[in-house]
Amino acid sequence: MxxxxxxxxxxxxETDWFTVRRPNLKNKPLVIAAPEHGRMVITAAxxxxxxxxxxxxxxxxxxxxxxxxxxxxxQKPGLTSALLKKLAQFCIRxxxxxxxDLPDGLLLDxxxxxxxxxxxxxxxxxxxxxxxxxxxxxRVAMSDTIGTSWGIARYAQSGFLVxxxxxxxxxxxxxxxxxxxxxxxxQRLHKLGLRKISQFIHMPRTALRRxxxxxxxxxxxxxxxxxxxxxxxxxxxADYQERLPCLEPISxxxxxxxxxxxxxxxxxxxxxxxxLGIRQLAFICHRVDNKVQEISISTGHPSxxxxxxxxxxxxxxxxxEPALGIxxxxxxxxxxxKTQQQQEKIWEQxxxxxxxxxxxxxxxMAIRVGTxxxxxxxxxxxxxxxxxxxxxxxxQEKSSAEWSIQNPRPIRLLLNPESIEVTAPIPDYPxxxxxxxxxxxxxxRADGPERIEQEWWIEEGRHRDYYQVEDENGDRYWLxxxxxxxxxxxxxxxxxxxxx
Amino acid sequence: xxxxxxxxxxxxxxxxxxxxxxxxxxxxGLSDMGFGPFNGAFPDGKFPLGSxxxxxxxxxxxxxxxxxxxxxxxxxxxxxxxxxxxxxxQLTIFPPALKSFGIExxxxxxxxxxxxxxxxxxxxxxxxxxxxxxxxxxxPELSFTGSRRLQLAVEKSRVTGFILRKTSRSLSTTAAIAxxxxxSLPGHVPENLPxxxxxxxxxxxxxxxxxxxxxxxVEWSDGKFHPVSKIAAILPEQKRKTG
Numbered sequence: 001m002x003x004x005x006x007x008x009x010x011x012x013x014e015t016d017w018f019t020v021r022r023p024n025l026k027n028k029p030l031v032i033a034a035p036e037h038g039r040m041v042i043t044a045a046x047x048x049x050x051x052x053x054x055x056x057x058x059x060x061x062x063x064x065x066x067x068x069x070x071x072x073x074x075q076k077p078g079l080t081s082a083l084l085k086k087l088a089q090f091c092i093r094x095x096x097x098x099x100x101d102l103p104d105g106l107l108l109d110x111x112x113x114x115x116x117x118x119x120x121x122x123x124x125x126x127x128x129x130x131x132x133x134x135x136x137x138x139r140v141a142m143s144d145t146i147g148t149s150w151g152i153a154r155y156a157q158s159g160f161l162v163x164x165x166x167x168x169x170x171x172x173x174x175x176x177x178x179x180x181x182x183x184x185x186x187q188r189l190h191k192l193g194l195r196k197i198s199q200f201i202h203m204p205r206t207a208l209r210r211x212x213x214x215x216x217x218x219x220x221x222x223x224x225x226x227x228x229x230x231x232x233x234x235x236x237x238a239d240y241q242e243r244l245p246c247l248e249p250i251s252x253x254x255x256x257x258x259x260x261x262x263x264x265x266x267x268x269x270x271x272x273x274x275x276l277g278i279r280q281l282a283f284i285c286h287r288v289d290n291k292v293q294e295i296s297i298s299t300g301h302p303s304x305x306x307x308x309x310x311x312x313x314x315x316x317x318x319x320x321e322p323a324l325g326i327x328x329x330x331x332x333x334x335x336x337x338k339t340q341q342q343q344e345k346i347w348e349q350x351x352x353x354x355x356x357x358x359x360x361x362x363x364x365m366a367i368r369v370g371t372x373x374x375x376x377x378x379x380x381x382x383x384x385x386x387x388x389x390x391x392x393x394x395x396q397e398k399s400s401a402e403w404s405i406q407n408p409r410p411i412r413l414l415l416n417p418e419s420i421e422v423t424a425p426i427p428d429y430p431x432x433x434x435x436x437x438x439x440x441x442x443x444x445r446a447d448g449p450e451r452i453e454q455e456w457w458i459e460e461g462r463h464r465d466y467y468q469v470e471d472e473n474g475d476r477y478w479l480x481x482x483x484x485x486x487x488x489x490x491x492x493x494x495x496x497x498x499x500x
Numbered sequence: 501x502x503x504x505x506x507x508x509x510x511x512x513x514x515x516x517x518x519x520x521x522x523x524x525x526x527x528x529g530l531s532d533m534g535f536g537p538f539n540g541a542f543p544d545g546k547f548p549l550g551s552x553x554x555x556x557x558x559x560x561x562x563x564x565x566x567x568x569x570x571x572x573x574x575x576x577x578x579x580x581x582x583x584x585x586x587x588x589x590q591l592t593i594f595p596p597a598l599k600s601f602g603i604e605x606x607x608x609x610x611x612x613x614x615x616x617x618x619x620x621x622x623x624x625x626x627x628x629x630x631x632x633x634x635x636x637x638x639x640p641e642l643s644f645t646g647s648r649r650l651q652l653a654v655e656k657s658r659v660t661g662f663i664l665r666k667t668s669r670s671l672s673t674t675a676a677i678a679x680x681x682x683x684s685l686p687g688h689v690p691e692n693l694p695x696x697x698x699x700x701x702x703x704x705x706x707x708x709x710x711x712x713x714x715x716x717x718v719e720w721s722d723g724k725f726h727p728v729s730k731i732a733a734i735l736p737e738q739k740r741k742t743g
Contacts, residue, residue, distance in 0.1 A: 352581045352582060352583050352607065353583050353606075353607060353609075355583065355631030355632075356631070357629050357630065357631035358583055358629060358631040358632060361625060361626065361629040361631070361632075362609065364625065365611065365622055365625060365626075368618070368621070368622075369611070369613055369618050369622065373611055373612050373613055374609065374610070374611050375609075375610055375612075376606060376608065376609050376610065377595040377605055377606070377608075377610070378606055379596070379605075379606075385594070388596060389595055389596065389605075395609070398606075399606075403595075403596050403599045403605060404596065405596070405599050405600060408597075408600065409594055409596045409597040409600075410564075410594055410597055411564060411567055411568055411571065411593065411594060411597040411598070411601075412560070412563075412564050412567065412592045412593060412594060413592055413593075413594035414592065415590075415592065444686060445686070445687060445689060445695070445696045445697070446694075446696065447694065447695045447696045468696055469696070470686060470687060470696045472686075473561070473683075473684065473686075474683075474684040474685040474686035474687065474700065475561040475564075475565075475684045476684065476687075476696060476699070497594060498560060498561060498564040499564065499568075499597075499699065500564050500565055500567060500568020500569070500571070500597075500684075500699055500701075500720075
């Protein structure tokens with residue numbers, strides 16, 4: 001596909017920014033000044049100020065002498081790059097990859113984008129219209145190479161749209177600065193009387209290299225498209241991204257649903273072909289007023305089932321505030337993974353944790369109740385009851401350990417062992433009576449003790465002697481004594497669980 | 501002639517049963533785990549799967565016995581490979597113990613929620629998923645409407661649902677196919693040997709749709725129910741109720 005690049009040049013970026021914020025400055029000579037060597041020096045001047053003969057680099061006092069009513073704003077450090085970044089992000093509606101071009105412009109990779117606006121002319125018109133609506137004066141040029149677009153946007157008087165393949169002719173009448181040479185090179189070219197590109201572009205390359213260096217040749221090549229140049233987008237383009245620009249701003253629930261559905265079906269078809277599934281998905285809506293609304297979902301299992309993903313996203317539609325309308329929808333799969341191909345049986349469904357429906361169910365529940373509430377347990381290599389298992393949120397995680405079934409374990413375990421009063425006969429015999437929550441339990445049968453030592457490398461503490469006891473009703477409890485019997489009575493009895 | 505009539509009535513009965521919520525589960529049914537005593541209580545002579553069973557528990561000990569009984573049935577339903585979901589608030593289930601009821605503890609997904617509405621919604625959604633072997637829900641209250649929603653959900657998916665209600669304050673009617681109450685019984689240890697013996701339960705079937713409520717004493721050992729007293733004590737006729 002023929003590459004097309006757009007270069008945008010903001011000639012009065014900083015002054016425009018102040019004018020947007022203080023409309024009373026409009027149509028007045030305005031300069032931005034910054035202190036330098038103990039005096040105020042002008043760093044930017046708007047078009048009215050330039051008409052009065054005020055230029056960048058002038059001392060503020062001199063400028064005031066030229067035009068006493070001059071409006072002055074103090075320079076804000078870092079404003080330009082922050083502003084350009086914001087503008088580049090705004091350009092996401094024109095192309096997926098927009099880059100900052102310091103000090104005063106933006107670069108857009110517009111390959112295959114213009115037809116959505118009904119042609120390149122309308123595309124450029126729309127871009128400059130949108131910027132001027134925001135209060136920024138811009139010059140927008142489009143051509144096959146970044147270099148040509150850059151030069152045209154800054155130095156041409158007309159013909160900002162360069163047709164495919166015509167960039168060679170387009171740059172001929174421009175001054176040498178349009179090629180982005182270093183300052184020194186540009187000065188030398190002027191000194192030699194080479195004031196137009198056409199005057200030296202056909203010179204032998206060896207001669208040009210000898211006089212102006214390899215870098216200058218490279219710039220020429222980049223401009224003419226002999227050498228590739230890449231742009232680094234402000235927001236890296238995700239590998240799996242679908243965009244849907246809308247002719248009219250969308251603000252209804254149904255409209256958003258339709259957009260979601262359209263984007264999902266394209267993406268799912270593509271992912272299914274590549275045998276990939278989505279783990280994390282973001283649905284981004286760019287509003288007319290330049291605000292961005294985003295909802296995102298994640299799944300526990302790579303999925304390219306459109307219906308399922310739609311149901312997950314659908315639950316969050318209400319979080320989107322369309323305000324005056326959404327003009328572009330972007331669906332971005334931030335994490336994709338290989339799907340496990342399942343051999344499907346017609347007569348029987350896999351019933352385990354790998355079951356697709358189960359995975360989809362868990363995803364749906366996670367959206368409603370939050371992921372933290374859904375978990376599974378896998379065994380862990382510890383004897384201490386609280387540590388003998390591990391909670392995990394993943395349905396796939398497996399443990400190398402095995403469930404220990406040597407000793408009986410209660411089916412219900414108290415979160416924290418609760419202290420009980422006990423009457424026990426001689427050391428190391430199970431208790432005869434115990435009182436728990438105000439009720440006295442007489443122990444008829446008992447089994448134990450099972451001693452479980454504290455793991456000293458994890459936590460210091462006393463061992464536990466566990467007894468399984470049964471009271472007169474047949475209810476069974478798991479009691480333990482913490483520590484040894486001793487005369488000082490430092491040991492304590494606890495209840496830890498209930499047997500079925 | 502009478503034989504013919506009897507046949508027709510038998511056939512019609514069989515046709516009516518599915519309409520009342522008794523359906524044969526699609527998946528492999530319960531393996532034989534000594535369900536003999538209970539089977540007689542159900543109209544088609546089988547433990548009903550693909551429907552809602554309700555368990556009443558008035559205290560923690562009661563609830564524990566009921567969860568043991570549920571675990572025993574779920575263990576057989578899961579058949580080593582299936583998955584089940586256990587939903588409730590402040591769950592205290594200790595998974596390693598489930599292993600002794602034939603459940604692979606890793607295959608149980610726990611969902612711990614605070615809000616009753618969320619719990620009910622989650623149970624309902626889980627019951628609609630036919631990739632599950634069983635769904636166990638712990639709820640303090642279950643309204644008739646709520647239970648009917650659950651019953652309708654399982655009628656489509658044929659998942660078996662177990663609802664453990666931890667209160668007995670008001671036993672309202674529900675659309676569950678059966679209502680159980682499980683109590684622990686003292687274990688039996690021969691000849692003064694030490695230990696506590698196998699778990700024993702008094703299983704009471706308080707209500708069952710079109711069946712005969714009853715009361716049994718069973719022992720759980722070797723992955724099977726063993727009747728303690730061989731003959732089921734069927735409740736007297738006047739106490740019989742239909743759901």
